Amino acid sequence: MSAVDTNLGADFGAGLSADDFKLAFRNHAAGVAVITADVGDGPVAMTATSVFSVSAEPPLLVFSISDMSSSTPTIEQAKTVVVHLLEAEQYPLAKLGATHGVDRFADTTQWTRLPTGEVVFPAAHAWIRGEIVQRTRAGQSILVTVHALEAKLPDPADAAAPLVYYNRQWHALTEQSRLG
Amino acid sequence: MSAVDTNLGADFGAGLSADDFKLAFRNHAAGVAVITADVGDGPVAMTATSVFSVSAEPPLLVFSISDMSSSTPTIEQAKTVVVHLLEAEQYPLAKLGATHGVDRFADTTQWTRLPTGEVVFPAAHAWIRGEIVQRTRAGQSILVTVHALEAKLPDPADAAAPLVYYNRQWHALTEQSRLG
Numbered sequence: 306m307s308a309v310d311t312n313l314g315a316d317f318g319a320g321l322s323a324d325d326f327k328l329a330f331r332n333h334a335a336g337v338a339v340i341t342a343d344v345g346d347g348p349v350a351m352t353a354t355s356v357f358s359v360s361a362e363p364p365l366l367v368f369s370i371s372d373m374s375s376s377t378p379t380i381e382q383a384k385t386v387v388v389h390l391l392e393a394e395q396y397p398l399a400k401l402g403a404t405h406g407v408d409r410f411a412d413t414t415q416w417t418r419l420p421t422g423e424v425v426f427p428a429a430h431a432w433i434r435g436e437i438v439q440r441t442r443a444g445q446s447i448l449v450t451v452h453a454l455e456a457k458l459p460d461p462a463d464a465a466a467p468l469v470y471y472n473r474q475w476h477a478l479t480e481q482s483r484l485g
Numbered sequence: 486m487s488a489v490d491t492n493l494g495a496d497f498g499a500g501l502s503a504d505d506f507k508l509a510f511r512n513h514a515a516g517v518a519v520i521t522a523d524v525g526d527g528p529v530a531m532t533a534t535s536v537f538s539v540s541a542e543p544p545l546l547v548f549s550i551s552d553m554s555s556s557t558p559t560i561e562q563a564k565t566v567v568v569h570l571l572e573a574e575q576y577p578l579a580k581l582g583a584t585h586g587v588d589r590f591a592d593t594t595q596w597t598r599l600p601t602g603e604v605v606f607p608a609a610h611a612w613i614r615g616e617i618v619q620r621t622r623a624g625q626s627i628l629v630t631v632h633a634l635e636a637k638l639p640d641p642a643d644a645a646a647p648l649v650y651y652n653r654q655w656h657a658l659t660e661q662s663r664l665g
Contacts, residue, residue, distance in 0.1 A: 360624025444540025
């Protein structure tokens, strides 16, 4: 598959300014994931707040990668990725994947490789290994669609406290944050 | 533009089961939006937890619509949509857009039309009006990419309490849910 299958990068008329667009999204929260990939020249890991489930059958998820991310060139070339869906406990991992200029794999006790070769962080309560089935250029980012192949599932008995990000802050959802 | 520009609906090898895929995503939270559209035969409104910002310049956002949603045939044909990004206060609106078999526009005091014709719910703290620039079939859903044209921006002076959804429950993010 080519690095980008379809292109939506160029010709738009006048739209909302970048500042207004960011402000409109200021209060929109998102779940947090760390995505890993490796094309043979060393693994990459990036924190993403754009992961969502698109279809359960076939099982497809989507995320976007910005041209500004150091992990993007690798994810552009990768055949497979691992998407770690994080709980509040894994907040240090989320911060690691969002910190510039550090070796995100320096602590070799924190990660391992699957039999299929991909890098995983076992601390994550849930992860999905999948094949990239489409890449779509969209402005300064690429939308990546992934077909889920394999997963580590969360323990249904565990009390869940999902990790959430908004407006540059990290939050944990608990019974206290629940409405109604 | 055709209803669906690119197709990713069919041929995948064996993947994760639908049940396991849903379980993996169980603890993944999402911000909440209500999307409205109208192609001339009456407005539709649907609650979506798949909205994310893809690119600020040009300003592009993405969401997905399931084949099972009653609003999908209209959004498939629409040229423009309004994406309302909700705070906890607008929780009744989110429930309205997620309730089957009700007339979501019965209370005519809750909505109005923009000069450009689209339906908006003014109670939302922020909304974005945009043009649909791409539709991509992905399994049982369609990925919709929107170029933002106009917005109602949140008041930066307002204390924000974003509305979040996970595992069939609604949550509000506040200072109490903050980590670190």
